[in-house]
Amino acid sequence: MYLYDQYDQAMVDARVAEFRDQAQRRLDGKLSEDQFKPLRLMNGLYLQLHAYMLRVAIPYGTLSSRQMHALADIADKYDRGYGHFTTRQNIQYNWIKLEEAADILADLAKVEMHAIQTSGNCIRNISSDHFAGAAADEVTDPRPYAELLRQWSSFHPEFAYLPRKFKICVIASDRDRAAMKLHDIGIQIVEKDGEMGAAFYVGGGMGRTPMIAPCIKDFVPLDRLVSYAEACLRVYNRYGRRDNKYKARIKILVHEMGADAYAKEVDEEFAHLLDQGVEPPFAELERIRTFFEDPAFAAAGADDEIDRSDPDFALWVDRNTHAHKADGYVSAVVSLKPVGGIPGDATAEQMHLMADLARDYSFDELRVMHTQNIVLPHVRKSDLHKLWTALDEAGLGTPNLDRIGDIIACPGLDYCSLANARSIPLAQKISQRFADNGKEETLGELKLKISGCINACGHHHAGHIGILGVDRKGTENYQLLLGGSEAEDTSLAKITGPGFTEDGVVDAIETVSDLYLSSRVEGERFIDTYRRIGMTPFKEALYG
């Protein structure tokens, strides 16, 4: 885990003091809401439907036990005993008081955390593969590069007022577990002819105009990583539209310029930057790397065999663990999707428990997944049963990773001021329906994602099945989409046709999943069958 140095800590502490003064001036009536709003948003403080909401950054989704305990304490002390893990590997608190916001930021600073750049038209929290540093299939741990970019992008004066928000993702395996091509910049660390470099995918995103990022550079030497990222941002900052917020994301610029023309501009800017001293010394990357060295894994032993005699445990192992690079270890996924539950919500007690279990079984480390679950990245196989038993007793042992019950859902109209329809109740009904009818097991991998508005925080464009909530003359209505993927085979889902009521869309999902079951051939997932047979049979089943 990266640990703050004196500069990191000084920057964060100074920001807490600055915000405390700004908030007090607002409370004293010396600042209007128009004056205060951009200041609070720079510190992740939104005003949502029921209260202020604070979004806390979790860089590349990595947390220590100490930090998870601190997040639980904040939920207890300042909120209503729970938090919501988001699709960008962050956490949100829904019931924050302005009077206490600076105190929360001060508490976060004590554990090397903050809410800076979790809102506004700046470079947001850098996301990554939730199995980084543990996965058997990565070429290297991507997090040192994500950390380098975090430091580069934090308070970067040139990029504090971009045309629109900007999201960067860094991965290091051919398997994409982080929706890399659906970011403004997706970076894949690759190995080519024995040398490590970075492939840059630029101009992806979801929202009202979903686009898959094209690769504009297949290999940037790692000692030029920051310079190339800077060049990408500079070209966007220069040419990105500021006259229309709906046309302001970099995906629109890359699309309108054309990827080749954009890449040419970036190359020219990159050449210009090479002698400007933008790139940090390589020693800084080496310094960062030391924080991400492997923990002291035990040698593989005879007790690493998993006792599968308990069928519930065996099912959880099959569903919720992932291959690890070290013999005798796996990464274990803690599902925050109990049947009928609220996706991504965890109580303070559950957060404390996960922190304790990470301390006992995962070298003090946790990860937040963009799919709103938690990972204990380094669990010895011989500890799995003890881990599962503790999780199961706390309602955290649902064996549903990548199944239809493992639904991504944005907060929707229950919390969000931008939403047009509720997302969470729909997720609850679908999860319950497929638990009751027993089809979840049969369906296999099926990724379902729900957004309550066109902004697509619930990634509906990238769901094998996606649902978009819309406002139809004051009534909630739901469009159904099929065929999306945010994995290495990224694709954008297409709308099936006219929308449905809340209950109607739950029935519709059962209809399309039944068609899949009756149409699939050996080994096909839902997305494979959809791609083979196309939309037409699904439309016929839905609309006759």
Added chain:
Amino acid sequence: MIILTGNDLKSGAVVWWDGQSWSRHVNEAADVGDKAEEILAREEAARRVNVPYAIEAEKDANGVRPAHIKDRVRALGPTVRPDLTMKPADPAALDWVI
């Protein structure tokens, strides 16, 4: 009827203009008729409430019901956490929102 709503400056809680001040309870919302703009300007200047705005609502024997579902959710609280709403013990509250 036309009623006014916003979020309390300190707590962010949803509040409703009751004719004299801001109440947490939508049933205490007053019909401001054609005075909405005047009251909103005055209250915004006083800086006690964030971004207050006027909405349409209906009033019957059961109380005041905002016309749009978003404001009904604001009035009650998150429908997925009845324990955190203004009516935690009322199983019919969700029907009022929908």
